[in-house]
Amino acid sequence: NEAPRIDAALKNFLSLRIAEGLSTEAGEPSAVSPAQAAMFLQGCARVVLRALNSLDLPPSPVWSAAHPQGAEESGTDFMARVGSYKVVQALWTQARSAGEKPARLLGRGAFLVAFPEIEAQLLQDAASSARAAGAPEPMFRSFLAELGGTVVEADETAHLTWSVNMKAALAERQQRRKAEAAERVQRMEANETLADTMRSALGPQIEEVDDEEEAS
Numbered sequence: 001n002e003a004p005r006i007d008a009a010l011k012n013f014l015s016l017r018i019a020e021g022l023s024t025e026a027g028e029p030s031a032v033s034p035a036q037a038a039m040f041l042q043g044c045a046r047v048v049l050r051a052l053n054s055l056d057l058p059p060s061p062v063w064s065a066a067h068p069q070g071a072e073e074s075g076t077d078f079m080a081r082v083g084s085y086k087v088v089q090a091l092w093t094q095a096r097s098a099g100e101k102p103a104r105l106l107g108r109g110a111f112l113v114a115f116p117e118i119e120a121q122l123l124q125d126a127a128s129s130a131r132a133a134g135a136p137e138p139m140f141r142s143f144l145a146e147l148g149g150t151v152v153e154a155d156e157t158a159h160l161t162w163s164v165n166m167k168a169a170l171a172e173r174q175q176r177r178k179a180e181a182a183e184r185v186q187r188m189e190a191n192e193t194l195a196d197t198m199r200s201a202l203g204p205q206i207e208e209v210d211d212e213e214e215a216s
Contacts, residue, residue: 002107003164013161014045043133044143051118053101057089088113112151
């Protein structure tokens with residue numbers, strides 16, 4: 001019951017990446033136009049979504065062998081990680097067996113498990129994957145890296161990507177930025193007022209020092 005679903009989050013992420021291209025400053029050099037970049041990014045998203053929906057997650061013994069207990073990971077944490085994988089694998093397999101698309105039914109927790117699997121597949125022959133996306137390979141690699149970061153990072157891009165209502169999340173960000181800008185202006189004005197007050201207070205003292213030096 002996680003929301004948003006993977007396909008909705010992918011659309012959010014794609015929208016953010018395209019918007020970044022459209023907001024590029026006019027004077028900033030770019031190898032491709034915003035329209036070309038949008039086309040490339042859409043191709044990357046299609047390849048990722050296709051790979052997700054065609055993915056068969058391996059049984060938990062196979063997966064746990066490929067993702068063994070870490071050196072700093074306790075046995076309890078490892079077993080919890082394997083247990084979480086079993087749940088996702090069961091839901092994912094159930095969706096696939098019913099002819100459904102997992103990305104349309106499952107959310108962030110499933111993506112956290114599935115993304116490393118499809119990332120490894122796609123990067124095994126990154127050049128071919130990029131050609132399938134119709135995008136330059138560096139852009140394709142960057143798309144994968146940034147998309148994967150949205151499930152492990154707690155930054156603004158991750159928040160917007162996995163927001164249920166992206167429009168509301170963007171409006172909230174805009175209001176927050178306005179408030180932060182207003183606070184900066186207030187701090188600057190307060191600092192200038194304090195500086196003026198200090199200059200006024202120190203003025204006579206400085207003049208007295210100057211008079212003493214002239215007298216000596």
